[in-house]
Amino acid sequence: MKKLIETYGTALAGLALFVFLAIFANNFLSTANLFNVLKQVSFLSILAFGFTFALITSELDLAFANLCSLSAVVIGFLISSDVAWPVAVAAGIATGLFGGLLNGFLVTVLKVPSLISTLGTASIANGLAFMITGGVAFVGRWDQNFLYLGRGKIGSVPVIILFTLAILAVVLVLSTQTRLGVHLQATGENEEAARRSGIDTRKAKMIGLALSGLGAGVTAMFLVANLSSAAPQMAGDFMLNGIAATLLGMTMFTPAKPNILGTFVGALIIVMLSNGLVLLGAQYYIQDIMLGIIIIVSVAVSASVLKRAAFAL
Amino acid sequence: MPVKISTRNIFKNYGAVEALKGVSVDVHEGEIHAICGDNGAGKSTFIKILAGVEQPDRGEIVVDGKPVHFDSPHASLTAGIATIHQDLAVAPEMTIYQNIFMGAELTRNVLGLRLLDKPAMRRAAVGYMAQLNPSITDMNAKVNELSGGQRQAVAISRALRWNADTVILDEPTAALGVRETEQVLDLVRSLKASGKTVILISHAMQDVAAVADRISILRTGKNQIDLEGGDLTADNLSHYILSGTGDRFH
Numbered sequence: 001m002k003k004l005i006e007t008y009g010t011a012l013a014g015l016a017l018f019v020f021l022a023i024f025a026n027n028f029l030s031t032a033n034l035f036n037v038l039k040q041v042s043f044l045s046i047l048a049f050g051f052t053f054a055l056i057t058s059e060l061d062l063a064f065a066n067l068c069s070l071s072a073v074v075i076g077f078l079i080s081s082d083v084a085w086p087v088a089v090a091a092g093i094a095t096g097l098f099g100g101l102l103n104g105f106l107v108t109v110l111k112v113p114s115l116i117s118t119l120g121t122a123s124i125a126n127g128l129a130f131m132i133t134g135g136v137a138f139v140g141r142w143d144q145n146f147l148y149l150g151r152g153k154i155g156s157v158p159v160i161i162l163f164t165l166a167i168l169a170v171v172l173v174l175s176t177q178t179r180l181g182v183h184l185q186a187t188g189e190n191e192e193a194a195r196r197s198g199i200d201t202r203k204a205k206m207i208g209l210a211l212s213g214l215g216a217g218v219t220a221m222f223l224v225a226n227l228s229s230a231a232p233q234m235a236g237d238f239m240l241n242g243i244a245a246t247l248l249g250m251t252m253f254t255p256a257k258p259n260i261l262g263t264f265v266g267a268l269i270i271v272m273l274s275n276g277l278v279l280l281g282a283q284y285y286i287q288d289i290m291l292g293i294i295i296i297v298s299v300a301v302s303a304s305v306l307k308r309a310a311f312a313l
Numbered sequence: 314m315p316v317k318i319s320t321r322n323i324f325k326n327y328g329a330v331e332a333l334k335g336v337s338v339d340v341h342e343g344e345i346h347a348i349c350g351d352n353g354a355g356k357s358t359f360i361k362i363l364a365g366v367e368q369p370d371r372g373e374i375v376v377d378g379k380p381v382h383f384d385s386p387h388a389s390l391t392a393g394i395a396t397i398h399q400d401l402a403v404a405p406e407m408t409i410y411q412n413i414f415m416g417a418e419l420t421r422n423v424l425g426l427r428l429l430d431k432p433a434m435r436r437a438a439v440g441y442m443a444q445l446n447p448s449i450t451d452m453n454a455k456v457n458e459l460s461g462g463q464r465q466a467v468a469i470s471r472a473l474r475w476n477a478d479t480v481i482l483d484e485p486t487a488a489l490g491v492r493e494t495e496q497v498l499d500l501v502r503s504l505k506a507s508g509k510t511v512i513l514i515s516h517a518m519q520d521v522a523a524v525a526d527r528i529s530i531l532r533t534g535k536n537q538i539d540l541e542g543g544d545l546t547a548d549n550l551s552h553y554i555l556s557g558t559g560d561r562f563h
Contacts, residue, residue: 178426
């Protein structure tokens with residue numbers, strides 16, 4: 001019984017939240033609102049998947065949100081400069097991936113703890129984003145095929161939700177059903193044991209942080225296509241939300257371990273909560289307070305990996 | 314028996330500390346070769362070098378007549394040498410079967426994708442564990458739920474899984490009770506019976522006297538005395554380690 005609560009307790013609480021909002025929050029169950037929630041979940045969960053992979057290897061990535069903003073302005077800049085949109089998107093995704101690889105290099109080769117190195121790259125990414133835009137946003141009437149990625153629908157279902165489910169399936173299989181997935185986990189659980197078992201732990205950490213950067217790049221593509229604008233700091237709010245989704249995810253399914261399914265459900269709960277608070281007429285600042293509480297309580301409940309990552313200084 | 318692993322004049326310094334000052338040991342194939350010595354004699358450093366964890370400053374390692382260079386633990390493993398370190402190096406939060414197959418997971422083809430074959434790993438893990446500790450049957454149990462002896466069993470199972478022909482055991486009985494020690498010594502004997510070469514590092518002279526075919530005693534970074542096992546007692550061995558001379562003790 002205790003084990004069931006440990007494993008599914010948070011997910012059940014999420015279900016209870018859904019029922020509560022369905023009853024008490026006007027419009028929560030409207031199709032438009034539910035799709036809106038799922039769209040927000042899409043951005044948040046793809047970003048948080050990346051953070052989760054880094055955390056699985058016991059490394060923190062505090063740069064993913066700023067990397068996402070930087071990737072977004074790269075895409076916006078190139079499209080505004082009449083570069084073909086697929087090229088712009090590729091360059092944006094490559095920007096995120098490169099940022100992640102840079103984090104990996106700093107952590108595994110220069111041995112700068114990830115808490116510090118990603119804080120540094122976060123600041124660099126932020127500065128570069130402002131440099132590229134000159135402080136303003138790129139907006140425009142962009143190619144319809146590009147905008148379809150963020151706004152298109154199949155029937156009444158936004159395509160971005162379908163993309164997200166496909167990405168969820170891929171990263172779920174990658175993290176739980178492949179050798180790479182177990183190697184990332186073993187590296188995070190006991191680096192020395194993994195190394196002695198023949199696992200290239202530097203490569204594992206590199207891949208974990210690179211996936212985090214890749215998630216930032218992919219999210220940037222969807223964000224820009226959805227908003228048809230690109231501004232520095234546009235993904236700033238996703239920083240704490242993404243961390244909170246991952247940490248909340250650590251309280252379910254495989255307790256105390258960062259896991260993809262947990263992150264996805266964590267993202268669902270956090271977006272539902274934000275959305276519900278707005279619908280219930282709560283003040284805007286309540287969301288930040290809730291987020292802080294979620295982060296602290298999640299770690300208090302499920303600790304180990306995160307504490308190891310944060311205190312590896 | 315032919316020589317399986319030979320070290321020639323291995324030197325290793327840590328800053329100003331000379332940990333090894335010319336260790337030359339011949340380990341014969343299919344034998345249990347014990348490495349003994351007091352604290353600080355260089356046993357751990359010597360094992361780390363054979364395991365590829367540390368690299369020697371000078372000297373040569375020869376496996377099956379060929380000089381080798383172990384620049385990583387993986388290089389040592391692929392040369393057929395599996396090392397079980399004293400700290401076991403298990404991941405406590407992972408399951409028994411995940412620990413046994415760490416780094417060498419079994420896969421199967423699913424729609425063209427190479428995915429983990431968890432049922433096969435669980436089955437094989439039961440087989441490995443049964444040789445050592447048949448009481449453990451739930452391969453999904455986390456290692457941190459096991460006793461010290463059971464963890465040792467997991468670590469040894471991992472070495473068996475590597476199909477190594479040489480197994481190095483670093484103080485395998487240090488944290489174990491009497492019954493579990495006997496189980497581990499039985500395993501050492503069964504490793505030998507299955508044709509494997511075993512290098513055993515131990516403080517427990519009784520254990521060494523009970524199983525070793527050959528014994529090298531390290532003293533201040535050198536192998537001072539090389540002995541054949543068989544009729545040695547624990548007291549004999551303690552005398553050699555303390556006196557540092559090869560004179561027979563009566």
